[in-house]
Amino acid sequence: MTGTMPRWMGPLAMIAAAVVVLPIAATVARLDWSRAPELLTTPAAIGALTLSLATAAMSTGLCLLLGLPLGYALATWRSRLKPAVRALILAPLVLPPVVGGLALLYAFGRRGLVGEALEDAGISLAFTTAAVVLAQTFVAMPFMVLATESALGARAGHHEALAGTLGGSRTRTLWQITVPALRPALITGTVLAFARALGEFGATLTFAGSMPGVTRTLPLEIYLQRETDADAAVALAVLLVAVAVTVVALAYRPLAARPTDGAGR
Amino acid sequence: MSLEARVTMGSRGVDARLGVEDGSTLAVLGPNGSGKSTVLAAIAGTVRPAGGSVRLGAEVLHDLDARRATWTHPRRRRVALVTQGDDLFPALTVLDNVAFGLRSRGWGKADARAQSRSWLARAGLADVADRPARELSGGQARRVAIVRALASRPRVLLLDEPFAGVDVEAAAELRALIARETRDVTTVLTTHDPLDARLLADRVSVLDAGTVAESGSVDAVLSTPRTPFAAAMAGRVLVRGAADGDAVVTHEGARIPADASALAHGAPAAVAVTPIGVTLGASPGDPRSVTDVVVGIEGRGDAVRVRGAVLAADVDVAALDVTVGDTVVFIVPEGLTAYSA
Numbered sequence: 001m002t003g004t005m006p007r008w009m010g011p012l013a014m015i016a017a018a019v020v021v022l023p024i025a026a027t028v029a030r031l032d033w034s035r036a037p038e039l040l041t042t043p044a045a046i047g048a049l050t051l052s053l054a055t056a057a058m059s060t061g062l063c064l065l066l067g068l069p070l071g072y073a074l075a076t077w078r079s080r081l082k083p084a085v086r087a088l089i090l091a092p093l094v095l096p097p098v099v100g101g102l103a104l105l106y107a108f109g110r111r112g113l114v115g116e117a118l119e120d121a122g123i124s125l126a127f128t129t130a131a132v133v134l135a136q137t138f139v140a141m142p143f144m145v146l147a148t149e150s151a152l153g154a155r156a157g158h159h160e161a162l163a164g165t166l167g168g169s170r171t172r173t174l175w176q177i178t179v180p181a182l183r184p185a186l187i188t189g190t191v192l193a194f195a196r197a198l199g200e201f202g203a204t205l206t207f208a209g210s211m212p213g214v215t216r217t218l219p220l221e222i223y224l225q226r227e228t229d230a231d232a233a234v235a236l237a238v239l240l241v242a243v244a245v246t247v248v249a250l251a252y253r254p255l256a257a258r259p260t261d262g263a264g265r
Numbered sequence: 266m267s268l269e270a271r272v273t274m275g276s277r278g279v280d281a282r283l284g285v286e287d288g289s290t291l292a293v294l295g296p297n298g299s300g301k302s303t304v305l306a307a308i309a310g311t312v313r314p315a316g317g318s319v320r321l322g323a324e325v326l327h328d329l330d331a332r333r334a335t336w337t338h339p340r341r342r343r344v345a346l347v348t349q350g351d352d353l354f355p356a357l358t359v360l361d362n363v364a365f366g367l368r369s370r371g372w373g374k375a376d377a378r379a380q381s382r383s384w385l386a387r388a389g390l391a392d393v394a395d396r397p398a399r400e401l402s403g404g405q406a407r408r409v410a411i412v413r414a415l416a417s418r419p420r421v422l423l424l425d426e427p428f429a430g431v432d433v434e435a436a437a438e439l440r441a442l443i444a445r446e447t448r449d450v451t452t453v454l455t456t457h458d459p460l461d462a463r464l465l466a467d468r469v470s471v472l473d474a475g476t477v478a479e480s481g482s483v484d485a486v487l488s489t490p491r492t493p494f495a496a497a498m499a500g501r502v503l504v505r506g507a508a509d510g511d512a513v514v515t516h517e518g519a520r521i522p523a524d525a526s527a528l529a530h531g532a533p534a535a536v537a538v539t540p541i542g543v544t545l546g547a548s549p550g551d552p553r554s555v556t557d558v559v560v561g562i563e564g565r566g567d568a569v570r571v572r573g574a575v576l577a578a579d580v581d582v583a584a585l586d587v588t589v590g591d592t593v594v595f596i597v598p599e600g601l602t603a604y605s606a
Contacts, residue, residue, distance in 0.1 A: 159354055165339045166417045176361075
């Protein structure tokens with residue numbers, strides 16, 4: 001904690017909160033509570049929610065499995081190219097999701113750079129559930145990489161060095177010392193990645209399409225319902241917000257400057 | 266296996282040479298910032314120095330001065346280091362901290378834990394074995410860190426200021442542990458306290474701004490130091506001059522009463538005086554008196570050190586009645602012996 005903030009920041013903070021909270025509140029206000037149970041239990045709604053949770057969980061798992069090593073590599077890599085490579089890896093954060101979807105098509109689509117070869121091998125990614133997971137992983141990965149890299153960068157490596165003098169292999173040191181120390185950062189990265197994957201829309205629509213039960217996730221279902229039944233769209237939207245807010249509230253703790261490890265002197 | 270190390274690190278002004286006989290303990294005595302930690306880290310391999318080499322018996326752990334520099338990873342050195350910092354791995358229990366080294370050397374989990382438990386019991390730490398390491402007090406954590414280092418069966422044990430930052434009681438327990446358990450282990454410990462060297466070490470090297478000012482047996486270095494720096498580290502004042510039968514005569518002409526009969530008349534001689542044994546006298550009539558001028562007065566806990574140009578005396582605060590510039594008479598203790606300088 002840095003102490004009490006200056007008084008003039010108070011109103012600004014309230015405006016900031018209002019910018020975020022008002023639209024959400026407006027959505028909830030727009031909800032027709034009497035029809036909500038019925039709207040949320042249609043086969044389409046349940047299918048979309050199930051698909052969303054399943055794919056978001058899978059892509060979060062992939063982000064953890066792949067993003068941790070990538071963040072580690074970035075943190076320890078000594079090269080002048082590092083800023084450029086880091087910027088490239090974080091590009092999905094700033095890329096419009098539709099562009100991300102197009103990029104995925106050019107890479108993994110039927111005529112894509114890698115997709116064509118995969119097609120020859122009998123593997124078709126585009127417009128499958130796997131494509132949804134890939135799109136979500138693409139947009140969510142930067143959160144995991146950022147969290148891991150910055151947490152590792154803040155460590156002095158004192159315990160890792162001592163583990164070395166005791167004969168500890170790199171793998172043993174990773175599991176017993178580094179990963180436990182990174183736990184808060186990994187949780188933060190996981191939660192942010194899951195939230196981002198759950199809300200993914202543009203890249204999914206572009207790259208994976210909108211096939212009910214296969215690639216039509218909750219955000220896509222909301223977008224489609226809006227055309228026919230606005231009340232259904234609102235009910236689904238409130239559901240999505242509720243899931244996301246619950247996950248973040250339960251698991252997310254801000255990455256404060258906590259003591260990382262005990263480097264004496 | 267005996268250890269031979271030379272560590273150079275220009276950025277920290279370090280150029281030190283150390284040697285430790287197999288199974289013995291060397292104390293590296295020096296003030297804060299004299300490069301002690303750097304020297305130990307280089308021997309352990311956790312810091313790569315600019316130059317120098319470390320040999321353990323016939324094995325070269327690293328040689329950075331050779332035309333083709335060699336470097337052994339810390340993992341393969343079997344040189345354990347205990348630092349002044351928080352050494353324990355916070356995510357593990359005390360027991361698993363101690364077992365880490367054995368597990369790393371291929372022991373099974375159950376065997377490593379049983380062995381670690383008996384190590385902890387020997388150190389009087391059996392009751393904290395299953396506690397998370399982060400819950401221990403500073404003194405306990407330091408003891409566990411030392412036990413962990415010993416349990417890994419190192420070929421050399423390096424202890425960096427093992428008593429720094431722990432309270433007096435914990436320091437006494439630590440001292441007993443080190444004295445008991447490092448008897449047959451080749452050990453280097455750094456300290457700024459000559460008492461640690463006296464109690465724990467066979468030999469001592471005095472480190473002055475990164476270089477070794479003096480080296481030798483504990484008694485030789487601490488009782489008959491050759492350099493003013495080593496004398497100061499040993500808590501003594503070094504007076505150098507020429508032997509003159511029953512005194513050492515400085516170049517400025519001051520006569521320090523000390524038995525110099527073993528030395529040839531006029532031979533270079535030194536005498537190391539402990540200020541606690543020196544008193545302030547009233548008149549220069551006493552045969553053990555030395556007339557001097559006060560150049561400084563420093564508080565030292567429960568006593569005040571009156572520093573003269575030649576000698577110094579630790580006196581009671583209540584008895585202090587001199588100021589800087591006064592001419593005083595120091596009475597040196599009986600039984601001082603001059604030695605060849």
